[in-house]
Amino acid sequence: MEKKVEYLVSWLQKKVKEANVKGLVVGISGGIDSAVVAHLIKRAVPENSLGVMLPCKSHPGDFDDAMRVVESADLKAMTVDLTDTHNTLFGTITHVLDEEKMHNKANDQLADANLRARLRMSTLYTIATNHQYLVVGTDNKAEWHTGYFTKYGDGGVDLAPLVHLTKGEVREMAKYLGVPKEVIEKKPSAGLWEGQTDENEMGTTYDMIDRYLKGETIPEKDKATIEQLHARSHHKRDGIAFPKAYEDM
Ligand SMILES: Nc1ncnc2c1ncn2[C@@H]1O[C@H](COP(=O)(O)OP(=O)(O)OC[C@H]2O[C@@H]([n+]3cccc(C(=O)O)c3)[C@H](O)[C@@H]2O)[C@@H](O)[C@H]1O
Ligand SMILES: Nc1ncnc2c1ncn2[C@@H]1O[C@H](COP(=O)(O)OP(=O)(O)OP(=O)(O)O)[C@@H](O)[C@H]1O
Numbered sequence: 027m028e029k030k031v032e033y034l035v036s037w038l039q040k041k042v043k044e045a046n047v048k049g050l051v052v053g054i055s056g057g058i059d060s061a062v063v064a065h066l067i068k069r070a071v072p073e074n075s076l077g078v079m080l081p082c083k084s085h086p087g088d089f090d091d092a093m094r095v096v097e098s099a100d101l102k103a104m105t106v107d108l109t110d111t112h113n114t115l116f117g118t119i120t121h122v123l124d125e126e127k128m129h130n131k132a133n134d135q136l137a138d139a140n141l142r143a144r145l146r147m148s149t150l151y152t153i154a155t156n157h158q159y160l161v162v163g164t165d166n167k168a169e170w171h172t173g174y175f176t177k178y179g180d181g182g183v184d185l186a187p188l189v190h191l192t193k194g195e196v197r198e199m200a201k202y203l204g205v206p207k208e209v210i211e212k213k214p215s216a217g218l219w220e221g222q223t224d225e226n227e228m229g230t231t232y233d234m235i236d237r238y239l240k241g242e243t244i245p246e247k248d249k250a251t252i253e254q255l256h257a258r259s260h261h262k263r264d265g266i267a268f269p270k271a272y273e274d275m
């Protein structure tokens with residue numbers, strides 16, 4: 027584990043140098059993925075690493091966990107509460123959709139949730155610009171493979187150090203780094219609505235996804251779910267679609 031951590035820390039240092047920036051910033055949710063990234067960026071750039079708590083109608087317990095993470099990593103941190111901003115922006119958008127008789131309320135929960143993730147992204151980039159930092163993402167291998175992230179939200183980052191680690195490997199790294207036990211043991215959640223858990227929403231478990239990614243045999247139903255999630259999310263991993271230049275047709 028020491029070698030794996032050293033590898034990621036030196037990769038982060040290399041990226042900072044190549045980009046000619048001063049440091050790194052990450053959003054701290056109180057979940058395990060951002061906790062691991064918090065520890066990695068602190069090791070990579072001890073004097074120029076920053077964690078940002080971005081509550082948006084979030085559970086207060088998650089904020090307490092985020093504070094525990096920050097303390098465990100001895101990371102510089104700040105809080106920007108996005109609740110009012112989200113209420114104003116989502117309220118304005120839906121008001122106009124109502125007036126135009128275009129409002130599809132069936133999609134409200136997802137649209138509301140993805141706006142939270144994109145407000146976090148915008149906030150992190152505003153802070154990154156202020157500090158001349160890069161924005162570090164927290165997607166692990168399971169989330170990346172299934173597309174379980176908001177495009178240009180939590181997926182809108184400069185660096186993604188955990189993208190080759192299964193959720194199990196993230197857990198092992200978290201233990202090694204000294205992430206608080208309650209954070210390691212809590213159910214993964216995007217925290218985008220009351221009672222949301224990743225596993226309920228995805229329709230399979232991280233254990234199944236990890237086993238699938240390691241090439242192990244898993245039940246047909248879980249395999250089909252994972253393959254469907256993967257097929258539906260190519261556009262998130264492939265980047266922006268461009269036409270061929272007219273001259274090259
Ligand atoms: N084929 C295609 N080619 C190009 N673009 C395509 C496309 N199909 C959809 N799109 C675009 O992509 C959009 C859909 O993607 P997106 O906006 O990401 O939205 P979507 O994938 O529908 O939702 C995001 C999912 O990620 C979960 N999430 C989000 C944030 C954090 C976490 C977490 O674990 O913490 C989890 C969230 O709970 C939800 O299940 C469409 O609105 C459309 O604009
Ligand atoms: N309240 C929040 N404050 C700051 N950043 C947040 C917040 N909620 C989500 N994020 C950012 O979005 C990322 C994606 O969330 P995700 O839930 O996948 O990761 P996590 O909370 O760190 O771990 P877990 O998947 O175990 O819940 C977080 O790692 C974090 O960087």
Ligand SMILES: [Mg+2]
Nearest residue numbers: 055057215216
């Ligand atoms: Mg979470």
